[in-house]
Amino acid sequence: xxxxxxxxxxxxxxxxxxxxxxxxxxxxxxxxxxxxxxxxxxxxxxxxxxxxxxxxxxxxxxxxxxxxxxxxxxxxxxxxxxxxxxxxxxxxxxxxxxxxxxxxxxxxxxxxxxxxxxxxxxxxxxxxxxxxxxxxxxxxxxxxxxxxxxxxxxxxxxxxxxxxxxxxxxxxxxxxxxxxxxxxxxxxxxxxxxxxxxxxxxxxxxxxxxxxxxxxxxxxxxxxxxxxxxxxxxxxxxxxxxxxxxxxxxxxxxxxxxxxxxxxxxxxxxxxxxxxxxxxxxxxxxxxxxxxxxxxxxxxxxxxxxxxxxxxxxxxxxxxxxxxxxxxxxxxxxxxxxxxxxxxxxxxxxxxxxxxxxxxxxxxxxxxxxxxxxxxxxxxxxxxxxxxxxxxxxxxxxxxxxxxxxxxxxxxxxxxxxxxxxxxxxxxxxxxxxxxxxxxxxxxxxxxxxxxxxxxxx
Amino acid sequence: xxxxxxxxxxxxxxxxxxxxxxxxxxxxxxxxxxxxxxxxxxxxxxxxxxxxxxxxxxxxxxxxxxxxxxxxxxxxxxxxxxxxxxxxxxxxxxxxxxxxxxxxxxxxxxxxxxxxxxxxxxxxxxxxxxxxxxxxxxxxxxxxxxxxxxxxxxxxxxxxxxxxxxxxxxxxxxxxxxxxxxxxxxxxxxxxxxxxxxxxxxxxxxxxxxxxxxxxxxxxxxxxxxxxxxxxxxxxxxxxxxxxxxxxxxxxxxxxxxxxxxxxxxxxxxxxxxxxxxxxxxxxxxxxxxxxxxxxxxxxxxxxxxxxxxxxxxxxxxxxxxxxxxxxxxxxxxxxxxxxxxxxxxxxxxxxxxxxxxxxxxxxxxxxxxxxxxxxxxxxxxxxxxxxxxxxxxxxxxxxxxxxxxxxxxxxxxxxxxxxxxxxxxxxxxxxxx
Numbered sequence: 031x032x033x034x035x036x037x038x039x040x041x042x043x044x045x046x047x048x049x050x051x052x053x054x055x056x057x058x059x060x061x062x063x064x065x066x067x068x069x070x071x072x073x074x075x076x077x078x079x080x081x082x083x084x085x086x087x088x089x090x091x092x093x094x095x096x097x098x099x100x101x102x103x104x105x106x107x108x109x110x111x112x113x114x115x116x117x118x119x120x121x122x123x124x125x126x127x128x129x130x131x132x133x134x135x136x137x138x139x140x141x142x143x144x145x146x147x148x149x150x151x152x153x154x155x156x157x158x159x160x161x162x163x164x165x166x167x168x169x170x171x172x173x174x175x176x177x178x179x180x181x182x183x184x185x186x187x188x189x190x191x192x193x194x195x196x197x198x199x200x201x202x203x204x205x206x207x208x209x210x211x212x213x214x215x216x217x218x219x220x221x222x223x224x225x226x227x228x229x230x231x232x233x234x235x236x237x238x239x240x241x242x243x244x245x246x247x248x249x250x251x252x253x254x255x256x257x258x259x260x261x262x263x264x265x266x267x268x269x270x271x272x273x274x275x276x277x278x279x280x281x282x283x284x285x286x287x288x289x290x291x292x293x294x295x296x297x298x299x300x301x302x303x304x305x306x307x308x309x310x311x312x313x314x315x316x317x318x319x320x321x322x323x324x325x326x327x328x329x330x331x332x333x334x335x336x337x338x339x340x341x342x343x344x345x346x347x348x349x350x351x352x353x354x355x356x357x358x359x360x361x362x363x364x365x366x367x368x369x370x371x372x373x374x375x376x377x378x379x380x381x382x383x384x385x386x387x388x389x390x391x392x393x394x395x396x397x398x399x400x401x402x403x404x405x406x407x408x409x410x411x412x413x414x415x416x417x418x419x420x421x422x423x424x425x426x427x428x429x430x431x432x433x434x435x436x437x438x439x440x441x442x443x444x445x446x447x448x449x450x451x452x453x454x455x456x457x458x459x460x461x462x463x464x465x466x467x468x469x470x471x472x473x474x475x476x477x478x479x480x481x482x483x484x485x486x487x488x
Numbered sequence: 489x490x491x492x493x494x495x496x497x498x499x500x501x502x503x504x505x506x507x508x509x510x511x512x513x514x515x516x517x518x519x520x521x522x523x524x525x526x527x528x529x530x531x532x533x534x535x536x537x538x539x540x541x542x543x544x545x546x547x548x549x550x551x552x553x554x555x556x557x558x559x560x561x562x563x564x565x566x567x568x569x570x571x572x573x574x575x576x577x578x579x580x581x582x583x584x585x586x587x588x589x590x591x592x593x594x595x596x597x598x599x600x601x602x603x604x605x606x607x608x609x610x611x612x613x614x615x616x617x618x619x620x621x622x623x624x625x626x627x628x629x630x631x632x633x634x635x636x637x638x639x640x641x642x643x644x645x646x647x648x649x650x651x652x653x654x655x656x657x658x659x660x661x662x663x664x665x666x667x668x669x670x671x672x673x674x675x676x677x678x679x680x681x682x683x684x685x686x687x688x689x690x691x692x693x694x695x696x697x698x699x700x701x702x703x704x705x706x707x708x709x710x711x712x713x714x715x716x717x718x719x720x721x722x723x724x725x726x727x728x729x730x731x732x733x734x735x736x737x738x739x740x741x742x743x744x745x746x747x748x749x750x751x752x753x754x755x756x757x758x759x760x761x762x763x764x765x766x767x768x769x770x771x772x773x774x775x776x777x778x779x780x781x782x783x784x785x786x787x788x789x790x791x792x793x794x795x796x797x798x799x800x801x802x803x804x805x806x807x808x809x810x811x812x813x814x815x816x817x818x819x820x821x822x823x824x825x826x827x828x829x830x831x832x833x834x835x836x837x838x839x840x841x842x843x844x845x846x847x848x849x850x851x852x853x854x855x856x857x858x859x860x861x862x863x864x865x866x867x868x869x870x871x872x873x874x875x876x877x878x879x880x881x882x883x884x885x886x887x888x889x890x891x892x893x894x895x896x897x898x899x900x901x902x903x904x905x906x907x908x909x910x911x912x913x914x915x916x917x918x919x920x921x922x
Contacts, residue, residue, distance in 0.1 A: 079720030082561040087799040088577075090568045091549065108549035108568045117548055125544045127610070133538075179722065180901075214722075222840055286539050287619040288653065354539050369532065369547040407838075407847060407869065407922075421869075421922065438922070440688060 039068035039189040040203065046092050046110035047193045053119045054195065059096040061134050062195045063327070064118075066092045066110050067368040069188035074157040076165055076181040082158070090114075091368030094122040095134060102129035104371045133350035134327075137196040139359055141330035142323040146316040148187070148205040149231045157183045160235055161209070167241035168213065176248055179222065180212035185232065190368075192328050200324050207232045208319075208463075211244050221437075223248045223404065228319055228461045228468075247403060252425055252432040257439050257481060263396040264441065264479045265389075267403045268460045270422055272471035275309070275379060276464035277411040277418075278449075282309070282336040283362070283374050284347035286354035291413035292342055295446045301340045303449035308382045309337040311346055311362070318378035319461055319468045326372035329361030336379075340450070347374045364467070380470035381459060389456040389473045394430035400481060401425045406438055408465075411445055418445040441479060453477045498629030499527055499570060499596055504638040506589035507575065512636040513586070520582035523555040523562075523780075524758060525633040527570045528798040531599035533625040535609035540617065542610040548599065551798035554578040566799035599627050602645060602663055616676060624648040625663060626906075630798075632759035639761075642754040644747055646906055648897065651675055657835060657851065660750050660896030660906060671893045683866030684855060686829070686921050693828035694870060694919045695821055695856070700834050702809060702892035702909025704916075707839040707846050708874050709740050710806040710907075711900070713767050713775070714792075715782025724844035724875050725773060733875060734771040735883040737814055741766050742777055742792070744807035749908025750896040751807035758793035758802050765791065767809075779804045796903035805900065808908035814885025818913035821884060823859040825915075829870075830854045830861060834895060844874040847922065869922035877916055886913030 043066045050064040073085040092114050093106040103126030107117035161183050168178050185207040192200040207229040214222045225244045229235050247267070266274065281292055281302075296302050313322050314331035324330050327349055335343045346362025347355060351374045364375035393401065402422040410419040419442040426434040441448075456473030507525070514522040529550040536543055552574055553566035565578040572592050579586055602625075609623045626648060630641040649659040649672060659675050661668050686692060696704055717723035725733070744753045744762040753762055758780050766774045776786050779793030782804045793802035822830060833852035839845070848870050854861040872880075889912045898907045 077720075079722075080716075083564070083801065084561060085564040085566065085799070085801065087566040088568060089551070089566075089799065102543065104543070104545045106545075106547040106549075108551065121546050121548065125546050125606075127542055127544055129541050129543065130539065221845070350538065369549065371545050410867070440922070 040191070040201065042090070042110050043068055043189060043191045043201075046115050047191050049112040049115035050092060050094060050119055051193065053116060054094070054096070057096075057098075057119070057123060059098040059123065059195070061097040061132065063095045063134055063192065064092065064115075065190065065192050065365065065368060066090075067188065067190040068110060069186055071184065071186035072157060074161055074183045076161050078177060078179050092118045093368045093371070094118040095371065096122045096126060097132050097134050098126070100128055101126040102133050103127070106369045131350065131353055134194070135329060135349035135359060137194065137198060139349070140194070140198045140200070140324070140328035142200050143314045143331040145202070145314055145321050145323050145331065148203065148321075149233070151187060151205065152185060152207070152232045156232065157185060160232070160237065163237035164209065164211070164240055167237040168211070168245060171238070171241045171245040172213070172249065175216055176213040176245060177216055178211070179214045180210065182210045184208055184210075192324070194328065198328055200328050202322050204321060206319065209240070213244060213248055215248070226463050230317065250403060250425060250432070252435040255434045255436065257400060257424065257426060257434070257436045258398070259481055261478050262398060262400045262481045264476045264481070265392055265396075265399055265401045266474045266476065267401070268456065268458055268471050268473050269462055270402050270405050270409075270420070271381075271474045272460075272462035272469040273405055273409050273464055274420065275381070275471055276466040276469050277409050279376050279379060279466035281342070281413060282311070282345050283376065284345040284351050284355040284357045285374065286351055294416050295413055296342065297446065297450065300342070301450060302337060302342050302446065303340040304452035305339040306383070306385065306452055306455055307337060307340050307449065308335070309379060310335055310382045311376045311379050313377040318380065318470065320377045322377075325361040325377075326363035326365035329359060329363070331361065334360055334362070346376060348372050376467050378468045378470065379466065381455065381472055383455045383459070383472060386455045386457040386472060389458045390430075392454055392456055392473060392475050393427055396475075397428055399427045400439065401427050402439065413445065416444050416446050418442060418448060439481065441481065443480060448476060448479065451476045451478060498529055498640055499631050500593040503589065503591060503593035504631060504633065506591060508633045508636050508638045510588050511579065511583070511586060511633065514579075514583050515635055520556050520558040522579075522583065523557055523634070525552065525554045525575070525578070526630065526757060526795060526798060527552040527633075528628060528630040529570065529596070529599060531601070531625070531627040533601050533606070534622065535606070535613055536622045537613040537616070537619045539619065540614065542614050544606065544610070552578060553798055555801065556582045558582060562801070564801050599629065601625050601627075605663065612672070618653070620651055620653055621676065622650040622652055630757065632755065632757060634759040639755040639759045641757060643906075644750075644752055646750050649675060657894070658897065659893050661893050662748055662750060662752070665748055667891070667893075679852075680864040682864070684863035685866045685868045686855070688921055690921045691918050692921065693825060693915060693917050695825060695828065695830045695913065695915050697830065697832050698818065698886060698888040698890035698913045699892040699911060700831050701811065701911035701914045703834045703837050703895040704848060705740055705811055705911060706806065706809050706895070706898070706907065706909055707837045707848070708878055709767055710742065710777070710809045711839050712844070712874055713777050714806070715776050715778040715786055715788070715804040718776055719782050719785040728773050731773055732771050733773050734768055734878040734881055736770050737883045737885055738768055738771045738878070738881055739766070739812040740768040741810050742807050743810050746808045746810065746908065746910075749808040749891060749910065751907040753807065756791050756793050756802075757795040758790065760791040760793065762807070763791060765789075777804050777806060794905055796905050800903055803900070803903075805905055806898065806907045808910070810909070811889070811911040811914075813887050813889045813912040815887050816884040818886040818888050821882070821886060821913055821915050822856065825856045825859055828856050829865065830856050835867070837895065839874060845871060846874050846877060847871045848919075870919040871922045872919050877919070880917040882915035882917055884915070888912050
């Protein structure tokens with residue numbers, strides 16, 4: 031399928047925003063904002079025991095925020111014709127409630143960054159070809175030891191326009207492509223594995239390479255047994271690092287009415303993590319899944335340093351939350367879809383590492399290393415009481431040699447001291463879809479972590 | 489036409505009848521063959537608080553989808569809108585020669601929240617304070633066109649409540665359920681100050697109080713009986729049809745007719761009239777939850793093809809899982825426990841269908857010693873194999889069935905749908921602490 035409908039989308043989006051503007055201009059709304067979005071998605075599923083399934087979706091919608099006489103309203107409606115614009119405008123005006131602040135950012139804060147263009151659309155039939163190739167490569171690489179239970183490719187293109195009553199107009203067109211793979215161990219020991227693969231440039235997709243990354247990890251095993259308890263060096267696979275960082279994300283999002291939990295986590299030097307860890311949220315650059323010239327409210331995209339060499343620096347927030355939390359508005363509004371009002375959130379949380387080592391070297395450096403290769407359940411972080419709990423499948427590795435495989439290993443204890451013991455980062459940064467959006471994380475080596483014991487109780 | 493019930497039809501019935509007649513020819517072809525057309529309108533109303541002031545977010549959306557069988561593959565074409573143009577767009581690519589009615593559909597009345605709901609929600613989020621509560625009303629009206637006819641799918645308006653912050657928790661209920669106020673109070677009750685959790689890997693009997701066992705059976709029985717897994721041989725139940733998998737007295741049905749529970753519907757999203765399906769009959773695995781395709785493969789009646797939204801295909805999913813009550817008083821079950829756990833609230837449960845391993849996240853409960861409640865539990869996980877867990881249900885079953893309000897929003901393969909459950913108190917003789 032050709033998923034690039036950009037010119038047609040943009041033209042229709044413009045008409046929708048003009049229709050909304052014509053309704054809003056004579057209304058009593060002193061300030062307003064219109065967001066219109068159109069997307070085309072192609073989903074291709076090849077699941078074991080089922081015929082191939084394709085879904086082709088076109089979705090459009092308009093959202094309106096209004097501010098008038100101390101009242102604030104938000105409404106959205108599907109479609110990008112005049113009727114959709116009217117429904118959104120009328121509902122926003124009708125459902126507006128008194129609100130103590132003007133939640134729309136002032137015009138002086140709005141602007142657009144220059145961002146790289148999206149990759150070209152894939153040719154017709156590419157999704158079918160790519161998933162077929164990957165399925166064959168997975169079977170060949172695993173020599174029949176793994177069943178390919180689910181193989182789903184999703185590609186799509188989208189365009190949006192954001193315009194305000196003061197005359198700001200922002201627009202962007204982009205595309206995305208990713209594959210979800212679910213493999214099951216035929217001997218039943220390893221359970222089911224999920225891998226999400228982001229394809230920044232589908233033209234460069236190499237099925238054998240992708241299959242190797244999935245199969246090699248799924249079949250990485252040794253003799254099963256209990257891990258030796260005690261103090262161990264621990265290496266987190268990049269997937270576990272990503273989900274751990276996702277659980278830290280709320281620390282970097284300003285939330286009105288809630289105490290900042292960082293105070294209970296940082297040490298006397300104000301350090302949350304090891305000096306090796308720098309975290310950035312950035313939607314302006316290439317090499318990240320979510321790229322846009324501005325945030326969901328029109329503040330220009332820029333890299334925001336959240337943690338600098340272990341020390342907390344900035345928090346992201348939508349304009350309303352920034353004002354309520356006395357933060358400088360830096361642009362941190364996310365729109366999950368046209369249906370949702372902009373909310374504080376991270377776009378692409380990533381580890382910026384000046385010094386990193388190849389994962390093979392991290393594995394080879396330690397004696398009695400515990401290598402956590404796959405999360406078994408959600409990682410739990412309770413920042414207010416400085417605690418975390420992580421359950422994963424792991425390997426015991428002695429100077430690069432696999433000595434044992436442990437289906438369930440639990441780490442728990444002080445979150446702050448765990449993060450401050452990060453001693454090395456891998457060169458293997460990868461993007462993952464997480465509970466807080468996209469996270470780009472490498473492997474992380476943690477020294478002297480107690481295993482099999484830890485703080486209990488709440 | 490099958491517009492049932494006493495609410496107005498979701499779309500112009502005359503137009504739907506004309507469309508159903510017009511597409512019938514495409515439904516009788518070999519390939520490309522039209523399986524069905526699904527139309528949906530939805531209202532999502534969210535009320536939350538910012539700095540103590542209520543904020544309303546309102547979204548009205550509609551869309552439709554045509555499902556085609558094309559050679560050896562299935563194709564779903566989906567599009568925003570329920571207009572004649574949107575319908576044409578999803579029929580034209582494979583519907584060569586189809587002529588749709590010239591008459592355009594009459595506009596249907598807008599969906600709106602039940603009377604006084606907005607005021608009630610605004611007062612509640614403001615009164616709760618600290619911006620701690622997020623309330624949503626979800627209304628859905630849909631119709632399925634199939635085999636020259638159409639059916640209206642009626643579902644009750646639902647309320648989703650989420651307590652945000654460090655003790656996050658959730659609620660899903662039919663909007664006018666008489667116990668909603670009581671459940672909201674329970675949702676907002678502060679967590680215990682001092683808690684205790686048992687040692688990892690300890691194996692203990694666990695008493696699930698009335699209601700909470702519904703979430704357990706949702707994972708243990710419901711998901712494992714869904715036809716997409718069983719037909720592919722991926723569920724531990726796959727080869728166990730007719731086998732005794734639980735003790736005598738354990739009877740479980742899936743019933744979309746329970747309009748007081750969130751998984752209710754009159755017709756499923758493939759146009760099949762709703763009816764109860766017995767899954768366990770006195771411990772014997774008696775049925776499957778099938779969509780049309782699964783029903784063909786398993787030679788079992790369909791009726792559980794459910795769609796998360798208009799742009800997703802129907803898959804076999806549960807409606808309301810009901811466990812039949814026993815005759816034992818719950819206090820007697822508790823009194824007989826020497827050393828174990830009593831669970832009064834779960835915050836999550838998952839099943840890995842292939843391995844059959846279940847992980848249950850306990851949010852509230854007590855340690856029990858010599859039949860008496862002692863320390864309050866902190867959050868913990870317990871686990872076990874689905875088949876072992878079912879076999880370990882004590883045949884003495886409580887006489888106190890209650891709906892579960894905490895875990896109705898069921899996510900499978902990333903797609904959420906509303907489900908319900910009702911169960912009495914049950915004892916699982918052994919679970920392992922994770």
